[in-house]
Amino acid sequence: MEKLQLSTFENNTARTEQDYVGEVQIPAGKLYGVNTxxxxxxxSVSPLSVAHYPEFRNAFAQCKRAAALANLDCGVLGKKVCDAIVQACRDVQSGVCDDSLIVDLLEGSGGTSTNMNFNEVIANRAQQILGSAAGSYEVVHPNDHVNISQSTNDVYPTAMKVATYAMMGPxxxxxxxxxxxxxxxxxxxxDILHLGRTxxxxxxxxxxxQLFSGYASLAHRLAAxxxxxxxxLLTLPLGGTxxxxxxxxxxxxxAHAFKHLKMITGVEYLAPSNPFDxxxxxxxxxxxxxxxxxxxASLAKIAVDLTKLSSGPVAGLGELKLPEAQAGSSIMPGKVNPVLPMSMIQLSFAVIGNDTAVAQAVQYGELEINHFEPVVASRVFDSITLLKEGIQRFREKCVKGITADKARNKQHLTExxxxxxxxxxxxxxxxxxxxARQSVAEGRSLLTILDESGILSREDAMAAIDKASYPVFEN
Known part of the structure; x- marks a missing residue:
């Protein structure tokens, strides 16, 4: 990761904290501070910053905004400063401060660096709104005003839950x-006869x-x-400090923080019955x-089915025809691969890997908090994004255009x-x-033998097959 190119900040040569040795200069025009x-x-270990997922950025800003309003209600924050913080949070949500939200999403400080990045950006933007120089913290301080009544330990997991709730809707x-x-x-x-296989x-x-009705039922259940x-996700640790x-x-x-968060998000989040839990x-x-x-994993199973049923076009099953999305080979002319089902299968590998990382991180929380929240956030956000984007393309570019070869389906069944x-x-x-043994020995279809022998006409045999293909359950 490249080092920051530091230069004199607008009207302020240094933005330092007493806890650190030496002077840190901030690039002109940026809104972060020394903690960031x-x-x-x-x-910095990954290519993604805390602003990469808008829902996470927005969730943090919403939490800070609700906190400011709650602090105003409690009399620990003045209206002038509160209004500036609220406006700064709106600006963060609009995306105009993204270039100052530079901390790595996968940062290893247990969320402290992320929280301070937001605190500093919001404080400095609030300073500007009030007509003061960013970086001076004379009017709005990251800790004393933006972070008042909060801790990384309650704000970070709250923002995680709010962001995840927002991302899961789409x-x-x-x-x-x-x-x-x-x-x-x-x-x-x-009405298409099909050979069922086990x-x-x-x-x-x-x-x-019937095969596709099973897929539909599964997808409805997955959504539910x-x-x-x-x-x-509606229970939040906000206020536990x-x-x-x-x-x-x-x-x-x-109580005030939850009241304002509901107003801001439109979602009725709840305080936990046990804040320590x-x-x-x-x-x-x-x-x-x-x-x-x-x-x-479930959708990958369907994708595998589609690749098998559409295999061929000559030497495979060829019972389904998938839309031809793109050329399948750089050396074999005319070859077309089932790239959309293959993509669904591949992303399932990634989601399953992400789940393993989440399980490990959840297990290794210690005592009063879990300081591995950043890896959980990054993996869950990644899984949601992969699935949302992958399913959309799978549906629009593959499933929507699937056609069936009726004759080939019938041929495979009757033979x-x-x-x-x-x-x-x-x-x-x-x-x-x-x-049946005679059919195998002679290499002729059973229906042909029945018809020729007079045991059962082809029409009667097909009627029996047709009857067997419908459910026998009582409603």
Whole structure:
């Protein structure tokens, strides 16, 4: 990571804290301070900053804004300073301060560097709003005003939950849209006879629409489970300050902070029944990540099915035709690969890996807090983004355009021994078994042998197959 190119800050030659030895100069036009610089120089390990995900940036700004208003209500922050902080938070949300939010998303300080990056940027922007020079902190101080009544330990996990809640909404909508797309395909393919397979071997007659109805049901369930686990994010540790006692904040602060956060976000977040549990444990993110893993793995299974059913076009199954997205080879002319299903399978590997990282981080929290929140945030945000973007493309560029080769589906079924099962109720197991062995020995389809022998006409056999392909359950 490149070192900061330092130069004299506007009207201020140095922005330092007494705790640090030496002078740190800030690039002109930037709104961060010495704590941000330390965090950037010591902990930059990935290409993503804390501003990379707008939802996370917005969540932090929303928390700081709610805190300022709560502190005003409690009489520990003046209206002039509060109004400036609120406006600065709005500016952060608008994205105009992104170039000053430079701390690495994967920073290893347990969130302190991230919190201070936001505190310093908001304080300096508030200074400018009030007509003072950024960097002087004469009117608005990062710790004494922006961070008052708060700790990294309650604000960071609060922002994580608020951001994750916001990010999961669009993902759930994408999964629901995919489910509806599968519903449409199930209806479209409802009358197409299809060879059902188990263990990659011919099994029983069914309808192609039934296969897709299973995909649709799964996707609807995945969306419902994601929506259910999303609700577990509504309990926030805001107001617990450092370890859950609330020490450092006025007694009424927490209630006011939740009131304003609801007004700002439109979401009714809740205070925890036990603030110490809320500070110590991150099991909710294990559940969130677990559902993301389940979603990715389940959709990867469907993607694998589509690659098999569309394989060929000559030497494979060829029962489905996927939209041709792009050339599949730099050396084999005309080759087209199932790149959209392959992409879904690949991203599932990444999401499953992310889930492993989350599980490890949740396990290694210690005593009163979990200081591995940044890796949890980065992995969960990554999984949500991969799934949302991947599902959207999979749905729009692949599933929507799937067509079926009706003749090939029927051919594979009628030439298969799978039809034998459908004929047992009519002819009995022993006779069908004998005829099936004859079919294999002579290399001729069972339907042809039945028709030629006069045992059962092709029409009657197809009627039996047709009957066998419909569910027998009582409603």
């Amino acid at each position: 610089v330390r965090g950037f120089e010591n902990l 993902l759930i909508r994408e999964v629901e849209e995919l489910a509806r797309q599968f519903d449409q395909k199930a209806h479209e393919f409802a 263990c990659l071997q011919d099994a029983q007659p069914m309808r192609l629409g 489970e994601l929506a259910a686990v999303r609700e577990k 450092a370890i859950g006692t609330g020490f450092g904040a006025p007694p009424a602060y927490r 809320a500070m110590q444990n991150m099991d909710v993110f294990s559940r969130i990540s677990g559902e993301l893993r389940t979603c990715s 298969s021994m799978a039809v034998a099962t459908a004929l047992v109720p009519t002819l009995g197991y022993a006779q069908v078994s004998k005829l």
